Amino acid sequence: MSVSRRDLLKKTLVGSAAAALPLDAFKFLSPEQAKAALAESPHRWGFLVDTTKCVGCGFCVKACKKENDVPYDEPITRTWVERYVITNDGEALVDSPHGGRDGFTEKKVMEHDVDPESIAKAFFVPKLCNQCKSPACVQVCPVGATYQTPDGVVLIDRSWCIGCGYCVMACPYGVRFFHPVHKVAEKCTFCYHRISKGLKTACVDNCSFGARQLCDLKDHNDPYTKVIMTQRVAVLKDEYGTKPQVFYIGLDKEVR
């Protein structure tokens, strides 16, 4: 058989392209899987934080770390609580020691002794993943390892994440970090393993003051969805166009 050089090159090219395709590319979905992948979910998970109710006890942070196997003493956390102390002359002092895990028992804020008389206002703000409608983290993941579920939660595939950190950089809220054990990107999932079974998130269940509430934004009878619909609520950093789905009552301009 005679093969011209041109033919050889052509065939080599086609052959190597074919060999480069992973077997995963040929996975067939069962009709149920395909239907589930296409169907619109009846839920859209959202979250309501009433900062006026938060006392900074840190139980939510504790519960989250334990529920989600986030190393307890390492300085990374899926959720945290910030303390804001605004003085009479407008200076904002902010801190969150251990993510607020052990509560705020220290009077000093950021190593400042604050004279109680000089405080104009002070409050706590719990933070967690905003499960954005247009998540920047999902957009920038180069391998599609982070994705949005049909019910609106952004998740990470630990078996596929390459650990480049682009999602960590892209998130305007600083909720992402690298899991010290799994060595992949990590973040709050609204306790997806719980909410998809009808439970509440660990932080909601452990908040004795009702400052944190999970809600289904598609269910207009959901009491907390009603609050979001009928009262004046705000979101964090809406200027980035990510359409965050964690709504806050009692935000302040110093909160970013």
Place this chain on the structure above:
Amino acid sequence: MTEQLVVHGLEWTEKLHFVYPNEFIYWSIQIVMYPYMTGLVAGAFVLSSLYHVFGQKDLKDIAKFSLVFSLALLPVAMMPLQFHLQQPIRGIHVMMTPHFTSAIAAFGIVFSTYAIIVLTEIWFVYRQYFVEQTLALKGVKGAGFRRLIYNILTLGAYDLSEEAIAADKKGVKIFAAIGIPVACFLHGYAGFIFGSVKANALWMSPLMPVIFIMSAVVSGIALCMLTYIIIMEGKKLAASLKKGKSDESVKVIAGVEMDVIKKTSRYLIGFLIAAITLELLDMIFRGYTQMKSWDILREVMWEEDFTKIFIMQYGLGNLLPFLLLMIGKPGIKRTGIALALILFGVFMMRWNVVIGGQAFSLSFHGFMHYHMPIIPHNLETYKEGLFGALTVGATPFILFYIINKFVPSLKTSN
């Protein structure tokens, strides 16, 4: 033994005031090296193309060298990313399952396209040489392996007729021409990776890709010139040791060297001016528009990172070499110093963009400082520390040494 938990970034990040708990300097020295190395690749290629496409005859001697050098730099553009990944073995996923809304996903495609172009162009430039070597080494004792390599490199195209050589030249021109936009794209898109991160007030700018391209060309040309000077000085030294300082061959080498360097300097200065203008425009624009982030950016620029930005980058890395090249008639030594400073300046620019972009908290309430690990005590501090960076920096020179054994790029035309 239980493995000690490593929180990525904790080791080298120092936090000041309020910073979100999960914020660390996640992109460290290797991500500084990444745009720096791709910049050198792109710049070296553009320099060679100035001759091959636009017929800038004064660049003939350095063109071959910079083309081969850009090949040696090519694999090194990927190295820092591999060093940086938390899951380096999965790096190939970027090629296998690219997620095209991500700027990084295009890396595999752009990078491979560019690699193919560089390799093809080099093949066209050197095909005649490969054939000649194959013929010349026929029957020479002890040269069997060398001949085999050259034989393979010819890819079976032994035709040395006039038409075939003309076709080679045409091939070079075509691939050099396609290569310019691809090289610019390769690097401009490295700028896009940063410029499109909307969460980061310092990076987010449509000018970022253009700034990256300009400074890439600057650093690429500077590195080619500097390497060229070092090699020619070595040759000069060897010649003068062999034949005495006043020998004609020493003067010839010195003459050729000065000539090439003088001509290339002109292009370097042009691109340097363009790069600085764009960078200053970006900064002035931010200062003038005073968006929400300006307060914290100003603090980073004028207080936290003042030395790194204004003294090391603009002063030592831009202004001083500019003066050294512009005032009077710079000799080889002065040009060499200016070139080293320019390379340092571009490195500092990458540093100030990558590390500077993470120097402030997304809360705008605090700062982060990066302390580069010097002596490694585990894999992470090696990979993302001084020694990891040095490994990346040294590799192209080793590769060039090997490639140059088979593809000699330093022979001058006269």
